Amino acid sequence: MIDTAGLLLNLAVTAAVLAALMLAVFAVGVRLGRHSVVDAGWGLGFVAVALTGALLSTGDPARTWLLTALVAAWGLRLAVHIGLRSRGKGEDPRYERMLSNAPGNRNLYALRWVYLLQGALVWLISMPLQLAVHTEQPLGWVAFAGAALWVFGFAFESVGDAQLSRFKADPANRGRIMDRGLWAWTRHPNYFGDACVWWGLFLVAAGSWWALLTLPAPIVMTYLLTRGSGQRLLDEHMSGRPGWEEYARRTSAFLPWPPGRWPTTGSGGTPASER
Numbered sequence: 607m608i609d610t611a612g613l614l615l616n617l618a619v620t621a622a623v624l625a626a627l628m629l630a631v632f633a634v635g636v637r638l639g640r641h642s643v644v645d646a647g648w649g650l651g652f653v654a655v656a657l658t659g660a661l662l663s664t665g666d667p668a669r670t671w672l673l674t675a676l677v678a679a680w681g682l683r684l685a686v687h688i689g690l691r692s693r694g695k696g697e698d699p700r701y702e703r704m705l706s707n708a709p710g711n712r713n714l715y716a717l718r719w720v721y722l723l724q725g726a727l728v729w730l731i732s733m734p735l736q737l738a739v740h741t742e743q744p745l746g747w748v749a750f751a752g753a754a755l756w757v758f759g760f761a762f763e764s765v766g767d768a769q770l771s772r773f774k775a776d777p778a779n780r781g782r783i784m785d786r787g788l789w790a791w792t793r794h795p796n797y798f799g800d801a802c803v804w805w806g807l808f809l810v811a812a813g814s815w816w817a818l819l820t821l822p823a824p825i826v827m828t829y830l831l832t833r834g835s836g837q838r839l840l841d842e843h844m845s846g847r848p849g850w851e852e853y854a855r856r857t858s859a860f861l862p863w864p865p866g867r868w869p870t871t872g873s874g875g876t877p878a879s880e881r
Contacts, residue, residue: 608816609740612664616736619662620655621729627654628725632717641705641716642698644724649684651728652677656735663739666813669749670739673810676756677735680803683760687767700835731804731827734820738811745813752809759802762788766795783849785857790865792858797831804828832860 631647656677663670692698701720708715769787773779788795801824808824811817830836837860856866 609664612740624725628721632721646685646688649681653681655732659739665741733823734811741813743813749810752806756806759799763796763799791862
């Protein structure tokens with residue numbers, strides 16, 4: 607059973623919470639002169655949705671608090687990682703290119719097409735979470751399988767990020783391609799891990815047949831990671847760098863594959879040391 611009234615209230619409140627959060631992050635971005643701060647706000651947005659849903663929940667408490675804990679762990683880790691990575695740096699080249707051609711006021715354009723758009727995407731992608739906290743069915747084997755997939759994805763992206771941070775911290779690696787550890791198996795361990803996390807959360811949230819209505823959420827997240835603002839844009843930005851072609855030729859673009867055995871060529875890649 608789904609508490610329809612509770613769900614509708616949840617959707618309205620989370621929309622308002624996300625709008626307020628993105629306006630606050632926008633104010634920080636304007637003050638710093640760097641709109642890439644929205645990347646840290648991305649993870650925090652999901653945490654805000656999860657906490658709001660937990661407070662408004664009318665469904666199974668075990669499912670509600672399991673989802674809240676998983677989303678909070680993922681979102682806070684991502685926000686801290688991105689915040690530390692970008693500390694002391696200038697604007698992200700992706701946003702610089704986008705905003706350099708902005709018609710009218712650059713900040714207002716960023717508010718509409720960066721902050722509020724990302725807030726809307728957070729609201730859409732978190733739809734399984736918002737429905738789940740108003741689902742009465744207890745946890746079952748599908749939810750436990752989803753939790754296992756979440757653990758795998760969370761560990762995969764966390765280890766990949768840690769490996770890259772250590773690599774970049776060594777001055778001897780400046781200008782070199784990170785092709786060790788998980789980065790030898792896939793050019794984007796962070797994006798692959800993210801996809802696993804969100805498919806895992808979808809399974810944890812799937813407490814009824816109503817959950818099938820939220821299937822577009824993990825599909826949209828996977829699309830963003832592979833064809834939207836993730837892998838595709840980063841590959842385009844990094845293409846042409848020294849060593850890129852060889853790295854791309856031997857390394858899978860997304861799905862992990864044994865190093866040096868990736869069967870396709872010419873698919874593009876990115877020197878991980880520049881991410």
